[in-house]
Amino acid sequence: MSSAVKTPLLQVRNLRVEFPTRRGVLTAVDDLSFDIHEGEVLGVVGESGAGKSMTGTAVIGLLEPPGRIAGGEVLLRGRRIDNLPYEELRRIRGKEIGMIFQDPLTSLNPLYTVGRQLVETIRTHSDLSEGRAKARAVELLAEVGIPAPERRVNQYPHQFSGGMRQRVVIALALCANPRLVIADEPTTALDVSIQAQIISLLKRLCSEHGAAVMLITHDMGVIAETADRVAVMYAGRLAEIGPVKDVVKHARHPYTHGLMGSIPIVGQDLDRLTQIDGSMPRLSEIPPGCPFHPRCPRVFEPCDQERPDPIPVENSEVACWLYDDKRSGGGGHG
Amino acid sequence: MFAFLVRRLLQSIVVMLVVGLVAFSLFNFVGDPIHNMVGQEATTEQREELREQLGLNDPFPLQFARFVANAAQGEFGISYRMARPVDVVIAERLPATLELAFVSAFFALFLGVSAGVYAALNRYGWTSRLVMTISLIGVSLPTFLIGILLIWIFAVQLQWLPSFGRGDVVQVGAWRTGFLTESGLRALILPAITLGLFQLTLIMRLVRAEMLEVLRTDYIKFARARGLSNRAINFGHALKNTLVPVITITGLQLGSIIAFAIITETVFQWPGVGLLFIIAIQFVDIPVMAAYLMLIALFFVVINLIVDLLYYAVDPRLRVEAGSARAH
Numbered sequence: 001m002s003s004a005v006k007t008p009l010l011q012v013r014n015l016r017v018e019f020p021t022r023r024g025v026l027t028a029v030d031d032l033s034f035d036i037h038e039g040e041v042l043g044v045v046g047e048s049g050a051g052k053s054m055t056g057t058a059v060i061g062l063l064e065p066p067g068r069i070a071g072g073e074v075l076l077r078g079r080r081i082d083n084l085p086y087e088e089l090r091r092i093r094g095k096e097i098g099m100i101f102q103d104p105l106t107s108l109n110p111l112y113t114v115g116r117q118l119v120e121t122i123r124t125h126s127d128l129s130e131g132r133a134k135a136r137a138v139e140l141l142a143e144v145g146i147p148a149p150e151r152r153v154n155q156y157p158h159q160f161s162g163g164m165r166q167r168v169v170i171a172l173a174l175c176a177n178p179r180l181v182i183a184d185e186p187t188t189a190l191d192v193s194i195q196a197q198i199i200s201l202l203k204r205l206c207s208e209h210g211a212a213v214m215l216i217t218h219d220m221g222v223i224a225e226t227a228d229r230v231a232v233m234y235a236g237r238l239a240e241i242g243p244v245k246d247v248v249k250h251a252r253h254p255y256t257h258g259l260m261g262s263i264p265i266v267g268q269d270l271d272r273l274t275q276i277d278g279s280m281p282r283l284s285e286i287p288p289g290c291p292f293h294p295r296c297p298r299v300f301e302p303c304d305q306e307r308p309d310p311i312p313v314e315n316s317e318v319a320c321w322l323y324d325d326k327r328s329g330g331g332g333h334g
Numbered sequence: 335m336f337a338f339l340v341r342r343l344l345q346s347i348v349v350m351l352v353v354g355l356v357a358f359s360l361f362n363f364v365g366d367p368i369h370n371m372v373g374q375e376a377t378t379e380q381r382e383e384l385r386e387q388l389g390l391n392d393p394f395p396l397q398f399a400r401f402v403a404n405a406a407q408g409e410f411g412i413s414y415r416m417a418r419p420v421d422v423v424i425a426e427r428l429p430a431t432l433e434l435a436f437v438s439a440f441f442a443l444f445l446g447v448s449a450g451v452y453a454a455l456n457r458y459g460w461t462s463r464l465v466m467t468i469s470l471i472g473v474s475l476p477t478f479l480i481g482i483l484l485i486w487i488f489a490v491q492l493q494w495l496p497s498f499g500r501g502d503v504v505q506v507g508a509w510r511t512g513f514l515t516e517s518g519l520r521a522l523i524l525p526a527i528t529l530g531l532f533q534l535t536l537i538m539r540l541v542r543a544e545m546l547e548v549l550r551t552d553y554i555k556f557a558r559a560r561g562l563s564n565r566a567i568n569f570g571h572a573l574k575n576t577l578v579p580v581i582t583i584t585g586l587q588l589g590s591i592i593a594f595a596i597i598t599e600t601v602f603q604w605p606g607v608g609l610l611f612i613i614a615i616q617f618v619d620i621p622v623m624a625a626y627l628m629l630i631a632l633f634f635v636v637i638n639l640i641v642d643l644l645y646y647a648v649d650p651r652l653r654v655e656a657g658s659a660r661a662h
Contacts, residue, residue, distance in 0.1 A: 062558055064550075094561030101559075106552035109571050110651055111578075120570075121560045156650040172560060 016071035043227030098173035104166035115153035242316025431606030438530030450541025472535030481601035585641035
């Protein structure tokens, strides 16, 4: 990898996110580590509740209390950002890290025109005059493919369709040229016909602006088309991370394997899709050892006792005892 | 917009007609007006003659139509008790009630919204918890008790403020105001607090709840993710969205301030229309009662109309503009 020598844009080290509740502390993200390099698209997949969104929210420092980062660190270009005071972190948000949320219908303030919301964001992060910022807003709207931007800039969010609103949201997230965009299920709430458009728009714009993307989704199809690398999460932990081709074609972790087997492929006539028996444990009932062991088809004796750490396997890292030569006697690589 | 206005105006007229019917029924069903007007010595013939003269033998719809026509011109006949035209009596006393209601409403709105916003933004702070606890008192104590307590503390014990009346007033045209004299202003303080306290706590609790709701929405989260300052988020984005539902309740509350002034005016012997109404009930002074009923209904209708128009000003989603209906 060419970027291996450079400091990664984002480094997440042993991140732990906790939610204190009346019935004890829930750990939504546990000991999670990954890097995102400049200009790279990292897909983060997993079932709902796997901690994907929580990770994105923690990186940008917007966890809702009582949720908190209980351990680990987040570094942006080598500088630690998870312990910054609120005001300093605020300056990073939007400017260095942009974020796009799931539902474009509710992401925009209904009482202000899209122009006002764009101008406000532009002026927060630069010292452009009102007029210049407005001109920039029109440019941005044109860039995200909104027709007649001069007219649309003065309209309210309710006058835009869902897909158009997500385009506005993308313009808002990109308006200060952030180095990293966290896209949290950016197309889940949209019509299937528009999803592909929005994803390709997002990918094109980010590569034009040179921004890296952390694409959180449960749609493996989107990941396969868009991402450079994929991180698979299960019950708040990393199961597997690696280049997209390796993970999709040669899934190593039994969970990833099951995940890939459960995706229908058009034109391929399968009698039935494989399914993973059982369901992901609730945060309050994560089993000891590997959290996946009760559902794992290849479970063996260390799995319910000890928790596997990510083990490098070729270009990937896999958190599974099958790949620990001492434990499995090398029998896992098959 | 114009069609909406016309529709709301028509609805308002229907409401006023219904209230008018109730007010009119007072004359027919609460005692015999003739009996109230003539002395005990009047003969049956005299009574019958008066009945004919006043049109009381006419069919019901005709009498009602006459009542409505007169009411529309502000005429409600002669007060039984004071033997003066009701409209004149009410016009004399209305400024007192309106001044009191205005000051209370301002006090309730200003403090209510500020305290509500404060309590929402500092939701885990001890001051906001304290404010919320105290506000429970405001919500649960009856108005007359608050009034009496205030009189006891500030008028009887401390002797800082007068316990009743309106102080010195100044006639400005047809309006008799207490705003221009020191004693007038001092006399206004206790009744205004008494009348506004319930609304204040209600508005405050409402603003707090709404604001907490708004602060949880996606667009606030997105505004934070865009790096906007707290000030811009809290006051630019959150507060404006909070105000949309608050406007409705507040509008209705302003109506109730005028209506509930009855109790406060009685406690403080405030010479307004509420006190007039209470005395009218004691004397079965039906024209005054009917006029008061119509007046309060009119206030509510007008306030509702204003609230609806305010919605248009605040919320662009309600402004249906021609030619810009959502295009892809």
